[in-house]
Amino acid sequence: MRPGNLLRYDQTLFRDPEVFEFTFVPELLHHRDAQVRELACLLRPALRGAGPGSAVLRGPPGTGKTTTVRRLFADIEDATKKLVPVYVNCQYDRTPLAVYRCIFERLSGYAPPSTGRHLDDLKRGIAVRLRNEDAGLVVCLDDANYLAAAGRLNTLLYQILRLYEKWDVRKAGVLAVSSDLTLNLAAEVDERVRSVFHPTEVNFLPYTKAEVREILAERIRQGLYPGVMPPPLLDRIAGIAAEERDIRVGIDLVRLAVLRAEEDGRRRVDPVDVTGAVRAIVAPVLRTRAAGLSEGERALACRIAERSREGADMTSGAVFEAAKEYLPVGKTTYHEHLKRLAEAGIVDLVPGTGRGREREVVLRYDPDEVAAVCARPDRSG
Structure with a gap:
């Protein structure tokens, strides 16, 4: 390799490394237009002073459910104050108190005290802020299957969807996200909740190889300098991610392959970098999938x-x-x-x-x- 092709110690191949984080929300959301339109239609009544609709978002992991919700919520925040979107990750916040703390913090801009604040106090504070802003509320319960497994889904849905009965606010909407295709969230609730929870089911199918390639190509354009990822290697990564049916595998493969090239002082990803990334990422994915087998x-x-x-x-x-x-x-x-x-x-x-x-x-x-x-x-x- 010629010395001019070597990367100096203070140089990087990443234009913006944040683009390859799973929490990154792209400006352009490829191949989820139908889902965005359906969700936007459900939430539109809140802009006219009514309550937003509810939905269950179902699909395997890595099919864009969370990213779609985050993109939609960001657009709502930019466009209107009539509807307050709140995102809750139920892998971490899976008790009523934890969920209401998330809602309170989003509305007030600060976290409530960690002790000494009862659930009714939080609800009262949430209701006051909604009334003062004359705003509706929509809550995304991401990975809601964790709530179902913990036996708390029914209680939380009942409390959120019937918040209006006691606190004189508009009826809230809930977007319940689940990657467990064997779980019917709507069937997990009792009659009291079914009377107010009429969700539209929004399905997220795995991306095709062509769709994966387009999504990864856009991330590469934003996150890497030109020429770092050769098109044939992008094709290979897209094929692997499509086989895994998980766009996150593709994003991680790009990130790790580029890191390997960078650590070796090269300005361009080689096939050996992709092979090493595959060994580091795909095998753990297989172990995760096999972990629950009998x-x-x-x-x-x-x-x-x-x-x-x-x-x-x-x-x-x-x-x-x-x-x-x-x-x-x-x-x-x-x-x-x-x-x-x-x-x-x-x-x-x-x-x-x-x-x-x-x-x-x-x-x-x-x-x-x-x-x-x-x-x-x-x-x-």
């Missing part, structure tokens, strides 16, 4: 990995015939295990030409990595 599901994954490595027949029937020699399961349990592996994102079940439930089982990861991860329960956490 012993039987892990054993089946190992048999699938073995057959995939051998190039054997991967139709679901052939896999079952081979697996039953090692696993004491019947067809019903086998198909339940197979469905769980598909839900975890470890295999794809591709419709075949056969009749009935016949599918081709396609492994989404390297067979050796799947065998290594699924051979025994992960103890790293």
Whole structure:
């Protein structure tokens, strides 16, 4: 490498490193126009003095749900004072007190005292500020599935949606976000809540490879200097992220590959940088997805990995015939295990030409990595 092509110690390949943070909210939100329009339509009545609507946002992780809400909320804050949007991350704030503290801080501009402030005091303070501003309220409960798991979803929805009954404010709206596709949030609540919670379901499908590439290309344009990421390597990263069905994997791969090039003093990302980034990021993703599998599901994954490595027949029937020699399961349990592996994102079940439930089982990861991860329960956490 010529000395002129080396990066000096005080130089960087990042024009704006914040662009590659998961909390970054882009000015242009690609491929989520339909979802933005649907949510904006639900919230529009608040601009006319009525209460906003509610919605459940459903989709796998990394499909743009949180970014869409944050972009929409930022636009609302810039455009009007008639509606106050409040974002709550329920992974961290999952009690009624914690959620109301978030709402209070957003409305008042300062956090309430950590002790000595009762829930009714917070509600009273929230109501006073809403009345003084003649404003409506919409609360995003991101990762609301954590509230459901903790048994608090019903209580929180009841309190927020019926806030108007006691405190003389407009009826609030709730955007409940969930990445758990097996969970029906609307069905988790009781009749008291259903009488006021009529959410529109807004679905977020995984991005296609072309969509992932466009999103990553825009981030690269904003966050890196020209020429740092060669187009063929961007194509490779986009393909990996599309296979993972998670745009965050692509963003992290770009960031880590560029860091590797920078640490090596190069001005351009090489294939070795991407390969190293993949090893550092994709394998932990696989471990995370396998962490919740049962012993039987892990054993089946190992048999699938073995057959995939051998190039054997991967139709679901052939896999079952081979697996039953090692696993004491019947067809019903086998198909339940197979469905769980598909839900975890470890295999794809591709419709075949056969009749009935016949599918081709396609492994989404390297067979050796799947065998290594699924051979025994992960103890790293």
